[in-house]
Amino acid sequence: MIDRRPTRRTNPHRCGTRSRPAYALLAAGIAVLLAGCGGPAQPATSPTAAGLFGQVGHIHGVGVDPADGGIVIAGHHGLFGLTPEGTLAPRQDSPQTGGPDLMGFTVAGPAAYLASGHPAPQDTSTPNPLGLVRSTDGGATWKPVSLHGQVDFHALDVDGTSVVGLDATRGLLMTSSDSGRTWQERAPLAALDVALAPGDGTRLLATTENGVIASRDGGATFTIVADSPLLTYLAWADDGTLYGIGPDGTLHASTDQGATWQRRGGTESPPQAITAEPGGRLTIVTNGGVEHSTDGGATLQRLA
Secondary structure (H helix, E strand, O other): OOOOOOOOOOOOOHHHHOOHHHHHHHHHHHHHHHHOOOOOOOOOOOHHHHHHHOOOOOEEEEEEOOOOOOEEEEEOOEEEEEOOOOOEEEOOOOOOOOOOEEEEEEEEEOOEEEEEEEOOOOOOOOOOOOOEEEEOOOOOOOEEEEOOOOOOEEEEEEEOOEEEEEEOOOOEEEEEOOOOOOOEEEEEOOOOEEEEEOOEEEEEEEEEOOEEEEEOOOOOOOEEOOOOOOOOEEEEOOOOOEEEEOOOOEEEEEOOOOOOOEEEEEOOOOEEEEEEEOOOEEEEEEOOEEEEEOOOOOOOEEOO
């Protein structure tokens, strides 16, 4: 693929200079994602976080609901909300039996979420995998939108009516322009996370073992972003600032759609999910807890 930006040149061997432990962790996460089940490789949960995340299982996504500003965390046993006391409360209607295994998750609007994954173990009537499902009641219930029984998205992002997902079964990027009702197959993609540019359904970035890659044509083709840091998860705030976090917890920010990056602070534990809001507000789930920043990641405060 040709990088049409005249002032930048890609180096396909650049990944060889990466830190080997970080490189191996990202590569392992991508390999598990493409295997189709079980989700991206997750660090072992620390004893301090065991009580918080024991009921959730592996963390597969985090978001902030614009309806009330509440933090919601998706995982192996359903969707949970973070309480002011720093505990997790189940969002699903039947918390005693657990919710669906939400492998991919994103907030689409007030009390409205999109997700993918697998039905709860006790649910024998719902097709597996879920395809794309939607909740309009804050995660209490989920309804099928499309591809049920066909696709397991392990990463999802939404901007308006544009939706992008990584089909873990086939290692394929898929996009939708009608809120996920119909889909177009794009490029084969061995990536861990994907992010849509706000207000531009043709511009998206993804994290790979070779670094950050970018597309300007809706995911049909990608080019490696020269000199990009090694990142695992991405979060694009509505004000246009893009954030990324690496496997070691180091945070980076970009104000030019990922062309260049500035290093910020970092977390003490490896990350599991990140979300961003305008004004430098970040929420990051690590294997040690939930952390929040109001200054674009320069400093972090433990919430739970």
